Amino acid sequence: MDWDWDFVRxxxxxxxxxxxxxxxxxxxxxxxxxIVGLGxxxxxxxxxxxxxxxxxxxxxxxxxxPLLVQLYFIFYVLPDIGILLPPLVAGVIGLGLHYGTYTAExxxxxxxxxxxxxxxxxxxxxxxxxQTWSHIIIPQAIPPMIPALANYFIAMFKETPLLSAITVLExxxxxKSVANTYYRYLEPITLVGAFFLAISLISVVLLRWxxxxxxxxxx
Amino acid sequence: MTQWxxxxxxxxxxxxxxxELTLMGSVLALIMAFLAGMGRLSRxxxxxALATAYIEFFRGTSIFVxxxxxxxxxxxxxxxxxxxxxxxxxxxxxxxxxxxxxVRGAVQSIGREQHEACIALNLGRWQGMRHVILPQAFLVMLxxxxxxxxxxxxxxxxxxxxxxxxxxxxxQVVRAQTGNTMVPFTTILVIYFILALLISWxxxxxxxxxARGLDGVRV
Numbered sequence: 001m002d003w004d005w006d007f008v009r010x011x012x013x014x015x016x017x018x019x020x021x022x023x024x025x026x027x028x029x030x031x032x033x034x035i036v037g038l039g040x041x042x043x044x045x046x047x048x049x050x051x052x053x054x055x056x057x058x059x060x061x062x063x064x065x066p067l068l069v070q071l072y073f074i075f076y077v078l079p080d081i082g083i084l085l086p087p088l089v090a091g092v093i094g095l096g097l098h099y100g101t102y103t104a105e106x107x108x109x110x111x112x113x114x115x116x117x118x119x120x121x122x123x124x125x126x127x128x129x130x131q132t133w134s135h136i137i138i139p140q141a142i143p144p145m146i147p148a149l150a151n152y153f154i155a156m157f158k159e160t161p162l163l164s165a166i167t168v169l170e171x172x173x174x175x176k177s178v179a180n181t182y183y184r185y186l187e188p189i190t191l192v193g194a195f196f197l198a199i200s201l202i203s204v205v206l207l208r209w210x211x212x213x214x215x216x217x218x219x
Numbered sequence: 220m221t222q223w224x225x226x227x228x229x230x231x232x233x234x235x236x237x238x239e240l241t242l243m244g245s246v247l248a249l250i251m252a253f254l255a256g257m258g259r260l261s262r263x264x265x266x267x268a269l270a271t272a273y274i275e276f277f278r279g280t281s282i283f284v285x286x287x288x289x290x291x292x293x294x295x296x297x298x299x300x301x302x303x304x305x306x307x308x309x310x311x312x313x314x315x316x317x318x319x320x321x322v323r324g325a326v327q328s329i330g331r332e333q334h335e336a337c338i339a340l341n342l343g344r345w346q347g348m349r350h351v352i353l354p355q356a357f358l359v360m361l362x363x364x365x366x367x368x369x370x371x372x373x374x375x376x377x378x379x380x381x382x383x384x385x386x387x388x389x390x391q392v393v394r395a396q397t398g399n400t401m402v403p404f405t406t407i408l409v410i411y412f413i414l415a416l417l418i419s420w421x422x423x424x425x426x427x428x429x430a431r432g433l434d435g436v437r438v
Contacts, residue, residue, distance in 0.1 A: 061408075061412055064369065064373075064411065064412045064415035064416065065373065065408045065411040065412050065415070066372075066373040066374070066375075066376035066377075066387070066411055067373070067376075068376040068377055068379070068380075068387060069376055069386075069387055069390070069404065069407055069408055069411065070408075072387070072390070072391075072404055073404045073405075073408065076394065076400040076404065077400045077401050077404050077405075079400075080400055080401060158279075158280070158281035159281060159283075160281075161281050161283040161284055162283055162377070164283075165380060172283065172284065172287075176287075179291070185287075185291040185292050185295065186292055186295050189284065189287050189288050189291060189292050190288070190292065192284050193280045193284045193285070193288055196279065196280040196281055196284060197276065197279040197280050200278070200279035200280070201275065201279055204275075204279075
């Protein structure tokens with residue numbers, strides 16, 4: 001089967017529709033993952049053993065099971081108990097929860113990397129816990145985390161094709177439907193692959209820059 | 220009351236397929252990881268370029284797209300693959316690309332003095348690698364290989380979308396036949412998690428075994 005540029009031109013608008021949804025899902029998922037991750041990281045540092053242990057186990061469970069099955073769970077099981085979610089919302093929640101457990105580790109490492117002396121100095125300056133976090137710890141912990149966080153957001157971007165399994169009309173699903181309509185798989189699937197490859201090659205460059213800019217920990 | 224025992228047998232069959240895929244995929248991934256990881260460290264530009272292209276390509280596109288490419292597009296250019304072959308191929312090549320970077324990093328983490336000692340002992344490049352560098356580097360790789368194997372296990376769920384009867388696929392079958400979503404999906408989530416725990420336990424005990432007698436030798 002030969003590559004057909006006319007066919008490519010014909011299907012491109014449909015694929016671009018899909019690209020928009022893919023990017024939307026990635027952005028929303030990233031925001032959710034950043035928030036969920038922070039929540040998990042803070043809960044795991046909780047002095048209350050019951051909270052930190054149980055959150056730790058739940059995070060471990062989510063990290064040890066496939067995203068696809070979690071998406072099915074959110075999309076098919078939750079309606080049984082009365083929570084009916086549109087596909088895209090279910091997808092974003094799935095992505096956010098799954099990658100939240102990964103970003104939680106990034107936050108944990110970032111917070112642990114703030115030297116002990118900073119905590120002690122904050123205490124010596126008579127700062128409250130809240131002031132310590134917002135003025136001393138977080139501003140120092142965030143910059144070294146940025147490359148690692150970006151890494152996970154890129155990974156999430158590459159996982160978005162899974163959303164097609166719960167009927168989100170993102171790029172992969174559009175490509176599949178186009179392929180099924182015309183019974184030509186070569187162009188749509190190759191274009192999807194090329195698109196993801198292009199974005200991820202660009203993001204490698206971006207990541208290198210982020211690492212140079214923020215990756216160094218100043219001591 | 221639904222006859223759950225029959226359905227549970229179905230899910231167990233799926234678990235066997237998942238385990239089979241994970242094992243075969245891991246073997247392929249391990250081979251690819253060493254080939255590409257060593258390729259990136261090669262003296263020869265061609266080998267380095269080939270290895271880099273392989274790694275960037277397979278890390279740059281998602282496993283889902285690669286699987287669809289292997290299953291739907293390769294037949295068009297004359298490679299007819301069964302779903303199982305396509306699954307093992309895509310999983311092994313994808314995870315192999317990630318693991319290749321682990322191999323490279325681990326080999327590079329071995330200190331200069333070890334290389335110098337190899338030269339002092341008049342070992343050839345290959346001999347030094349085989350008897351001195353790799354045995355030490357392998358211990359560094361093991362924990363990350365464990366994580367990679369868990370990633371591979373999680374990625375196997377995607378093969379259900381090319382009609383391979385793995386855990387996720389069987390859960391969908393049970394869902395379609397019984398109309399119950401909670402039981403099948405919860406069951407397979409737990410099974411995936413147990414498999415992930417088994418992998419991390421196996422890798423940890425392997426690590427302990429291989430690290431025996433190395434106390435004080437490694438820094």
